[in-house]
Amino acid sequence: MKILVPIQLVPDLVEELVIAQDGKRLDLDATRWIISEFDDHAIEQAILLKEKIGGEVTVIAPDFEGTEDVLYQALAKGADQVVKLSGDFQSELNTHALARLVVHYLQTKSERPDLILTGVQANSSLDGSLGPLLAAYLDLPFVDCVAQTEIEDQKITVRKEYPGGLTADWSVALPVVLGIQAANTPPRYVPISKMRLAMKTGSIATEEVGELDLSGAVDSTRMYTPEADQRAQMIDGDVDQVAEKLVALFKELGVL
Amino acid sequence: MSQDIYVFIEHVCGKTLDISYMMLAQAQQLAAASGGEVVAILLGHNVAGLASDLGADTVWYVDHPELEDFIWANSLAVLEALLARQSPRLVLFGDTTIGSGLASGLSARLGLPLVGYCRQVFPNGGHFHYISQICGGKMLVEGALPDSTALIAMIPGAFRIEQGKSDEKHSATPVPLDGLDEILARNAQKYIFKGYTEPAAGDVDITREKILVSVGRGIQSEDNLSLAQDLADALEGAVSGSRPIIDQSWLPTSRLVGKSGKTVKPKVYLALGISGAPEHTEAITGADAIIAVNTDPSAPIFNLAKYGVQLDLLDLLPVLTDRVRAEK
Ligand SMILES: Cc1cc2nc3c(=O)[nH]c(=O)nc-3n(C[C@H](O)[C@H](O)[C@H](O)COP(=O)(O)OP(=O)(O)OC[C@H]3O[C@@H](n4cnc5c(N)ncnc54)[C@H](O)[C@@H]3O)c2cc1C
Numbered sequence: 001m002k003i004l005v006p007i008q009l010v011p012d013l014v015e016e017l018v019i020a021q022d023g024k025r026l027d028l029d030a031t032r033w034i035i036s037e038f039d040d041h042a043i044e045q046a047i048l049l050k051e052k053i054g055g056e057v058t059v060i061a062p063d064f065e066g067t068e069d070v071l072y073q074a075l076a077k078g079a080d081q082v083v084k085l086s087g088d089f090q091s092e093l094n095t096h097a098l099a100r101l102v103v104h105y106l107q108t109k110s111e112r113p114d115l116i117l118t119g120v121q122a123n124s125s126l127d128g129s130l131g132p133l134l135a136a137y138l139d140l141p142f143v144d145c146v147a148q149t150e151i152e153d154q155k156i157t158v159r160k161e162y163p164g165g166l167t168a169d170w171s172v173a174l175p176v177v178l179g180i181q182a183a184n185t186p187p188r189y190v191p192i193s194k195m196r197l198a199m200k201t202g203s204i205a206t207e208e209v210g211e212l213d214l215s216g217a218v219d220s221t222r223m224y225t226p227e228a229d230q231r232a233q234m235i236d237g238d239v240d241q242v243a244e245k246l247v248a249l250f251k252e253l254g255v256l
Numbered sequence: 257m258s259q260d261i262y263v264f265i266e267h268v269c270g271k272t273l274d275i276s277y278m279m280l281a282q283a284q285q286l287a288a289a290s291g292g293e294v295v296a297i298l299l300g301h302n303v304a305g306l307a308s309d310l311g312a313d314t315v316w317y318v319d320h321p322e323l324e325d326f327i328w329a330n331s332l333a334v335l336e337a338l339l340a341r342q343s344p345r346l347v348l349f350g351d352t353t354i355g356s357g358l359a360s361g362l363s364a365r366l367g368l369p370l371v372g373y374c375r376q377v378f379p380n381g382g383h384f385h386y387i388s389q390i391c392g393g394k395m396l397v398e399g400a401l402p403d404s405t406a407l408i409a410m411i412p413g414a415f416r417i418e419q420g421k422s423d424e425k426h427s428a429t430p431v432p433l434d435g436l437d438e439i440l441a442r443n444a445q446k447y448i449f450k451g452y453t454e455p456a457a458g459d460v461d462i463t464r465e466k467i468l469v470s471v472g473r474g475i476q477s478e479d480n481l482s483l484a485q486d487l488a489d490a491l492e493g494a495v496s497g498s499r500p501i502i503d504q505s506w507l508p509t510s511r512l513v514g515k516s517g518k519t520v521k522p523k524v525y526l527a528l529g530i531s532g533a534p535e536h537t538e539a540i541t542g543a544d545a546i547i548a549v550n551t552d553p554s555a556p557i558f559n560l561a562k563y564g565v566q567l568d569l570l571d572l573l574p575v576l577t578d579r580v581r582a583e584k
Pocket residue numbers: 120121145181352353392471472473474475497498499500501512513514515516517518528529530531532533534535536549550551552555567568569570
């Protein structure tokens with residue numbers, strides 16, 4: 001079983017987000033890039049499947065500040081191959097362009113993956129999600145918002161989520177693209193020793209990419225932080241003072 | 257190109273999803289500006305009745321047994337065939353478990369531009385502009401849409417459900433599509449439906465609680481959940497949580513608040529260590545009062561909450577619980 005996990009880096013939302021000089025996008029250099037949460041689940045699900053039935057997991061990512069760390073992490077978790085797509089992404093890489101890069105990468109390989117796992121979405125993508133773009137370009141079946149994946153006899157059974165907690169189970173034929181919402185178990189923790197080993201013994205393959213085709217996205221003219229019509233009224237003070245004010249508030253709201 | 261605004265209607269198990277009405281409300285506003293019509297697109301099997309309360313000028317209906325349960329490739333194939341014959345100004349999808357993937361797929365197949373995470377489209381000097389909300393609600397992005405056909409994946413927020421409903425009792429207009437049997441039969445081999453599972457009822461129905469003590473990733477460990485439970489007990493409320501808490505199995509799925517969980521309307525919603533991502537906040541706007549506790553002053557939850565506290569929740573919780581207990 002060959003599993004491909006194309007991943008994306010997204011801004012770390014815990015850090016302050018800085019808008020670029022042109023006022024249209026994030027300042028790429030001032031942004032801390034981390035793996036998209038859902039891509040982390042996609043890698044985990046790939047490793048879980050490999051552990052169960054064997055096979056080969058390849059993780060592929062565009063080269064950003066932080067990509068190498070993420071790829072070594074993937075190796076430490078059990079990925080067999082990691083690939084960095086190297087090119088000029090400073091002008092901004094969008095999801096359509098990334099999907100085309102992944103398709104191009106696959107066209108240069110003799111063997112196609114049986115399974116392509118992508119994170120269900122990336123928090124900074126304005127132009128859709130990687131999974132369905134890939135499935136459409138490659139003419140493969142696709143199931144989105146997958147929260148459970150089982151495999152038996154070359155058949156994948158997935159649990160797709162709907163709003164309100166309803167789920168539907170589907171059996172899908174391979175090859176297939178899945179949009180992973182959650183792996184069967186949360187992404188594993190990588191101990192530093194394993195990470196060091198991966199950095200020492202593993203290697204990252206580099207694929208140079210040509211010019212980016214950004215079509216499919218719509219340009220932005222302005223990026224800004226939301227001005228809430230009515231920002232929260234802040235309750236100030238130390239822990240004791242705040243607790244006292246909250247108790248008074250609970251009473252006022254009629255719940256105490 | 258026509259000036260019509262198409263809306264892809266989402267439904268599951270015979271019920272229209274709220275996002276569809278919200279999109280219809282958006283479409284009405286845009287059609288009034290463009291001079292076009294609002295066309296709802298309904299795909300399914302034996303669901304013509306769903307057309308009746310849709311706030312659209314026309315409801316196009318494609319009925320086929322293979323469209324009974326949502327299959328991405330089937331809906332995509334039908335939409336491709338439909339759009340090969342028409343070129344509306346915009347096609348609106350929900351940025352949801354159903355619409356999001358369809359919008360992306362269609363964009364790839366037909367080479368049409370796509371804007372996701374869209375909160376609102378508004379007319380501006382003869383053109384349409386979009387506002388999208390990205391980075392977990394921390395950033396807004398605005399831009400002009402092309403004057404040719406564009407696809408939009410919408411998140412809830414700017415329009416109310418009632419605005420997109422109609423009591424005119426529409427009937428569905430069947431749309432015949434050549435070669436449909438063939439296309440759908442091809443996909444039938446690839447997807448086999450196994451069945452739906454309703455969410456487990458759980459011990460507590462969080463949609464009925466007056467007070468929810470809701471915890472997010474800021475609670476940091478499973479052990480700390482008891483701090484939230486203690487406060488909920490003292491306030492005679494219940495504990496709920498955001499997605500990461502449920503994914504870690506620290507709370508059962510029945511306690512999940514948000515897009516893939518429950519929509520709640522308590523008197524007081526205490527959001528503890530929850531950043532306020534749109535997938536979470538869309539389900540709490542009906543709360544009378546949201547009180548957010550977060551160490552990050554720029555957390556988007558403070559844009560929605562009525563009251564805010566910028567403190568470490570682990571410090572605050574034990575003290576607050578003691579104070580509440582002392583009041584009794
Ligand atoms: C299709 C789809 C469906 C989804 N459905 C849902 C859903 O139903 N429900 C849902 O919740 N999410 C859902 N999500 C996920 C959503 O996008 C967010 O990832 C999630 O809501 C984030 O949860 P959080 O706020 O707990 O975590 P984070 O975003 O990580 O926020 C943690 C917050 O805690 C604060 N914090 C940290 N430590 C402390 C401390 N000691 N004291 C106080 N504050 C602290 C931080 O400042 C931060 O703001 C969905 C996503 C997708 C793609």
